[in-house]
Amino acid sequence: MSIVPIITFKAGICDVDQSSKPYKIKPDPKPGYVYLYSEDELIHFCWRARDVPLDQPELDLVMVPTDGHFVPYNTRNPAEPSSKTNGRIFVLKFTSSSQRHLFWLQSKPQGIHGDPAWFSPRDLKIGEIVDSLLQGDEVNVTRELASVRGESNDDGDNRRDADDDETMEDVEGHGDPSDHHEGGTGGAGAGATGGDFRNEGEDAREGGADGARAASSDAAAVVRNFLDSLKGTPGLGAKGQGQGKAYPLLNDLLDTTIAIPMLDAASDEYVDNLLAFLPPAVLVLAQQGDTGDATDAEPSAESVKSAREAMSSGEKRTLLKKVLRSPQFTQSLTSLTMALRDGGLPSISEALGIAVANGGLVRGGAVSLGGGDAVEAFVDGVKRTVQKQQSAYV
Amino acid sequence: MSGGWNTIESDAGVFTYLLDNLGVKNVQFEELLSLDPDALAQLHPVYGVIFLFKFPTDAPYQAGEKPLDGTFDNDASEHLFFAAQTIQNACGTQALLSVLLNKTDPSAGDDAGFVDVGDALRDFREFTMVLPPEFRGEALSNSELIRDVHNSFAKSSPFVDETQRQSGEAEDAFHFIAYTPIGGTLYELDGLQPAPISHGPCAQDEFPVKVMDVLQRRIARYDATEIRFNLLAMVRDLRIRAREIGDSELLAREQRKRSDWRFENALRRHNFVGFAGEVLKGVVAAKLKEGGPAYDKWIDQAKEKMQKRIEERKKSSGGGGGGDDVDMEG
Numbered sequence: 001m002s003i004v005p006i007i008t009f010k011a012g013i014c015d016v017d018q019s020s021k022p023y024k025i026k027p028d029p030k031p032g033y034v035y036l037y038s039e040d041e042l043i044h045f046c047w048r049a050r051d052v053p054l055d056q057p058e059l060d061l062v063m064v065p066t067d068g069h070f071v072p073y074n075t076r077n078p079a080e081p082s083s084k085t086n087g088r089i090f091v092l093k094f095t096s097s098s099q100r101h102l103f104w105l106q107s108k109p110q111g112i113h114g115d116p117a118w119f120s121p122r123d124l125k126i127g128e129i130v131d132s133l134l135q136g137d138e139v140n141v142t143r144e145l146a147s148v149r150g151e152s153n154d155d156g157d158n159r160r161d162a163d164d165d166e167t168m169e170d171v172e173g174h175g176d177p178s179d180h181h182e183g184g185t186g187g188a189g190a191g192a193t194g195g196d197f198r199n200e201g202e203d204a205r206e207g208g209a210d211g212a213r214a215a216s217s218d219a220a221a222v223v224r225n226f227l228d229s230l231k232g233t234p235g236l237g238a239k240g241q242g243q244g245k246a247y248p249l250l251n252d253l254l255d256t257t258i259a260i261p262m263l264d265a266a267s268d269e270y271v272d273n274l275l276a277f278l279p280p281a282v283l284v285l286a287q288q289g290d291t292g293d294a295t296d297a298e299p300s301a302e303s304v305k306s307a308r309e310a311m312s313s314g315e316k317r318t319l320l321k322k323v324l325r326s327p328q329f330t331q332s333l334t335s336l337t338m339a340l341r342d343g344g345l346p347s348i349s350e351a352l353g354i355a356v357a358n359g360g361l362v363r364g365g366a367v368s369l370g371g372g373d374a375v376e377a378f379v380d381g382v383k384r385t386v387q388k389q390q391s392a393y394v
Numbered sequence: 395m396s397g398g399w400n401t402i403e404s405d406a407g408v409f410t411y412l413l414d415n416l417g418v419k420n421v422q423f424e425e426l427l428s429l430d431p432d433a434l435a436q437l438h439p440v441y442g443v444i445f446l447f448k449f450p451t452d453a454p455y456q457a458g459e460k461p462l463d464g465t466f467d468n469d470a471s472e473h474l475f476f477a478a479q480t481i482q483n484a485c486g487t488q489a490l491l492s493v494l495l496n497k498t499d500p501s502a503g504d505d506a507g508f509v510d511v512g513d514a515l516r517d518f519r520e521f522t523m524v525l526p527p528e529f530r531g532e533a534l535s536n537s538e539l540i541r542d543v544h545n546s547f548a549k550s551s552p553f554v555d556e557t558q559r560q561s562g563e564a565e566d567a568f569h570f571i572a573y574t575p576i577g578g579t580l581y582e583l584d585g586l587q588p589a590p591i592s593h594g595p596c597a598q599d600e601f602p603v604k605v606m607d608v609l610q611r612r613i614a615r616y617d618a619t620e621i622r623f624n625l626l627a628m629v630r631d632l633r634i635r636a637r638e639i640g641d642s643e644l645l646a647r648e649q650r651k652r653s654d655w656r657f658e659n660a661l662r663r664h665n666f667v668g669f670a671g672e673v674l675k676g677v678v679a680a681k682l683k684e685g686g687p688a689y690d691k692w693i694d695q696a697k698e699k700m701q702k703r704i705e706e707r708k709k710s711s712g713g714g715g716g717g718d719d720v721d722m723e724g
Binding site: 246247248249252253255259262263265266270273274277279282285286288323324326328329331332333336348352354379382383385386387389 | 549653656657658660661662663664665666667668669670671672673674675676677678679680682683689692693696697699700701
């Protein structure tokens with residue numbers, strides 16, 4: 001019988017000494033591999049020593065989808081300072097039992113200060129891939145791994161030195177389970193960028209983006225592409241549910257009782273800035289009034305400019321309030337909230353230039369925040385951005 | 395890939411500019427708020443009406459051998475444009491076209507019989523009239539031009555309908571059907587029916603009264619509390635008559651309406667992400683500037699709003715499965 005692993009990486013077993021609390025975790029030095037393969041639709045989670053053949057693993061667990069999780073074992077938890085280990089540890093745990101298996105990564109650590117317990121993006125990605133496979137998800141392992149190659153990180157500069165042959169060999173993704181070749185170095189090569197959906201998909205629908213709107217069309221395209229990628233997914237929005245706390249929708253935070261008074265009290269500078277994020281046709285229409293028998297073609301840059309210049313501050317505010325009250329704006333807030341809840345936080349916050357905690361990922365993990373937590377993280381990120389801007393004027 | 399069709403709103407401004415963008419001349423839509431034939435007659439020339447309704451999907455839709463009212467006219471499809479509906483989301487546009495593409499004969503006489511539909515739609519009609527109704531529907535779903543124009547009016551939130559679906563209630567279906575007089579007969583054109591339905595002879599000037607009769611009977615068949623409907627008349631551009639009779643008030647009103655429609659359509663096409671980000675920044679900045687507990691109070695008040703909404707929804711849906719929607723808690 002030929003086993004075709006879906007992913008393989010260098011890892012050792014950890015023994016857990018339960019004779020005293022906190023439990024002591026002792027890495028077994030024997031070099032080995034963790035690997036996963038699929039048989040009869042079920043995933044097998046296996047560990048073998050490196051000199052042992054594929055079909056004789058010391059550990060072969062048949063995993064029921066969603067029962068298992070493979071996550072970093074967080075040794076930096078301040079509640080247990082004495083449990084800091086000297087390696088990168090992952091734990092395989094089960095919802096159906098309290099059984100746990102711990103493994104330590106045997107690839108070269110990449111922490112800049114020689115911190116052996118630091119998980120590099122690639123380390124986290126491995127964990128994420130395994131965790132996804134255990135949920136029963138389809139994962140293109142090759143592509144996922146390629147997406148963290150060449151990725152810079154805080155400890156980045158030294159990483160290039162550390163990225164030697166050993167690092168390339170220590171994880172192999174056999175992306176397509178039906179692909180029968182074993183061995184080789186796997187991966188898609190240094191130049192692969194992975195599937196960054198921001199580079200795919202159409203441009204924003206509005207034509208004639210002027211400078212101030214370029215950023216918003218970019219962000220708009222990110223969100224639209226993200227939403228499109230979710231279309232047709234059954235149980236849309238289900239991913240975000242059950243996660244984290246109850247947190248209001250953007251609609252609740254920005255309804256007219258909040259947004260209109262804010263606009264009334266805002267500076268002319270803010271008003272002008274906000275105006276730039278409206279479709280140009282709307283400015284021209286507002287300024288022209290009812291005289292238009294005009295066409296629906298995008299107005300020229302000059303007509304937009306002259307419309308803006310002709311509008312008084314009061315007229316601009318009236319226009320903005322009309323937009324804030326519109327059902328189209330309300331719908332867009334719903335849409336954006338859903339996108340955040342469904343894992344869009346990292347890309348949306350990046351597209352808008354808002355720094356969010358942990359890059360929008362779950363702390364200690366490599367999956368996007370979802371549900372109410374994601375919306376909260378987004379609002380917190382905006383708060384920090386604003387605070388930074390406000391202090392700059394001191 | 396034949397491409398997807400997004401949902402569009404049943405709105406006079408959406409439909410008017412949808413046709414405009416397809417090259418149709420001098421047609422607009424007007425929402426009718428009642429089944430009063432005079433209100434419809436005032437809008438002459440009237441090409442037809444579009445009737446939109448929601449109905450629960452647990453009841454069978456198709457009548458079977460006979461329609462519930464009127465008679466199937468199986469031969470009619472030979473000489474009139476009738477297409478079977480193939481895609482749910484396209485049904486609004488399909489209903490519009492089923493009226494429009496039956497008004498293309500310049501010799502039809504009085505001005506309610508002819509519309510200049512523009513070259514693209516004329517070609518489409520010519521191409522599809524030789525096909526049987528099922529294939530006309532396919533041709534419609536595959537038409538890139540029509541689909542692209544349709545989608546350009548799509549709702550900005552693809553999630554609005556999804557959240558309904560998650561509530562676990564039986565999904566309500568939207569359906570659009572058209573009524574129009576063709577060659578002296580009142581026809582009901584419904585893409586889910588096997589053939590056009592005839593409601594008997596009907597001259598152009600009898601249309602308002604006769605169609606309202608039919609609609610009254612139809613609505614009476616539904617439980618009054620269950621039926622939610624929308625009625626739009628497809629008429630000639632009202633500004634033309636205003637100019638002809640020199641009614642400057644009417645003209646001004648219609649110009650303003652057009653302006654409002656274009657404004658709304660521009661917002662519909664717009665993606666608000668950048669704008670929303672700036673509004674959020676503005677509110678956050680204002681709350682921080684206020685200082686003290688203002689920021690936290692703002693968040694707490696928003697939480698209360700959400701809670702209230704969840705409770706109201708639970709009450710109205712009678713509890714049970716109504717909780718799994720966008721307001722779901724952790």
